[in-house]
Amino acid sequence: MSEKVVKVLGFSVRESQLAIKTANFSFTVRDGRELVRAAQVDSEELLLAKLAGSIHAVGNLVGSTLNVDLKSIQIEVSGVLNEIQQKEELNASAFRQIDVIVKPTSTASIVVLKEWMDAVKSACPVFANFKQQTPTIVTLVKEYDHVNVA
Template identity: 30%
Template structure:
């Protein structure tokens, strides 16, 4: 089986409802992306970079539990905290020397398990390696943005 036969495609549809509010549809779900009031939004939903952190946390949770099951590790509780530092001058165009995205992102995982220290170290290594969102954040992914001319 070729690599392309194994690919699963994921997609969202989004519509701008204002200069800061975006309505997003994915499968049978809808959610709102907005900015907080100090950034000109109406604060009706998390902003894009907050969703990015939340996506990583959700992905880490799924992969952490998957890897734990594979290794017969029982997870009694799992808390994930993620924070990132972003300089808004980048996306506002105020400085060409500042990247638009996060300058740094930090993840803390608090896991209560029945694993010993070595098993936990190996588990965390596998989780980090196999998390798709983390992989996209930590490695360059080819992207393409196309303007549709109707």
């Protein structure tokens, strides 16, 4: 039996809004809460979208506090579902592992962005909740302009 992987992709549309795309649907979250929801979106996707939305909201808040110029943030979240789960009580423990890839668009150095990401992880209550219930790995990706890279 193959394992089921659930994926969501989020990207900034405004400072406080994150557009989410799943396998079949798109919707928007604001500060980690749903704004628009299609009735057919799986609850697993909504759960991962909540994590992405919270990281986005806290990331913008921490970025402004640390004076990190964030033009946008792209967040990819994927989770491997456990074989046995109850839909009524779906939470982060429904996943065997969750991987988060954060791609900020910023002129800040990778060192500053690493400090920013560490601050986001420690300040985000939704991330802490996920990490407490299941292994949650965050990868920070910095895209460089090839002209300015040594």
